[in-house]
Amino acid sequence: MKDLKSGHKDAYDLILEAIDMGTYGPGDRLVESELAERFGVSRTPIREALQRLETQSLLSRDGRSLIVASLTHDQMAELYVVRSELEGLAARLAARHATDEEIRVLRAMVEEDRAYLTDPTALARANRRFHKQVHLASHNRYLVQQLDLVHRTMALMATTSLAAEGRGENALAEHDAIVAAIEARDGDAAYKALKSHISIAFETRLRLDAADYADQV
Template sequence: MQKDAYTLILEAIEAGVYKPGDRLVESELAERLGVSRTPVREALQRLETQSMLTRDGRSLIVATLDHNQLAELYAVRTELEGLAARLAARHATDEEIRVLRSMVEEDRALLGGDPRALSRANKRFHKQIHLASHNRFLVQQLDLVHRSMALMANTSFAAEGRDEVAMAEHADIVKAIAARDGDAAYAALKAHISKAFETRLRVDAGELRLR
């Protein structure tokens, strides 16, 4: 199925093609995507409504999260991700658990490599937990949260040493889900997100270097 202009622009933002602060020009996007300007205009309006884009005079730019917005986003993400893990421990099929385990093993091969590749693997891992919760409304809300995560200029996986710690945290989360221990899964995923937020704050404060 052919992707529409909205999906293509959103994916470009999520992939870092367009970063926070970048100006999006309707005519340039239409040419790049090979579509007319009308669907691009409609896509930009939709993204502005969703706060993915913001106005700078007459131009639209990719939005930037300030400190308070970042804290608010992580507060919501922590609770929703924790709930997804709790529900996954209750509802995940044996097949879904095996997939999660294989993701942890496969992602270890990425350690020390490209932070963006690790970030993509991380998103895939978390999405699998969301789906394993078997709660469509929770999945929808987490999709919105993760869409906003694209507005952060750097992934926390770019911080020195974060990738190995995160992989160990992923293994702990899967272990709790496999044990059908909802409380432990909830706590493990909340701790994982909390550590990611702390890492991001330390990077922003200059305490940690990016690879």
């Protein structure tokens, strides 16, 4: 069965990963039978996963069909406010509690991710991996759970801000500053560096959305 070959992921994780990777984007219809065939699982766990995703507002109803939800401008703004505070807190706690090994991994990620500067999709995956490592380095399970929920909702955005010209290189410089603050065990600096990083990402996304809207008018 395909789900067993995919690291023992259940139907929920498989669908969520497909949304996160852009296989299904905002407005795409999700059909039980097609998902069951794609992932090699029965329709019952698929149905349960879809219900769970709908409860979490990651899917919405379009008549009798379930589609991948999309975020309004206000929802996106609200999400970034919450993300900024939670990510900043994670960085502050990481500066206090991260092990030396975890900090070395973060530093290595910054260097390794330079290889993806010409590939926004790969860089977006690397970016999620970096942020997840900061979350884990906070050593606060409840904060990690809340950030997982925020990042799941981030998958409802059709494009990555890293696609903007020059954004990838600047984002890595911001990651470098975050890691430097964590290395220095400076919680306040880590908090400010990560909040600034999220603020710039939000501004970049707003500019991209404005440009897309102008093209459609």
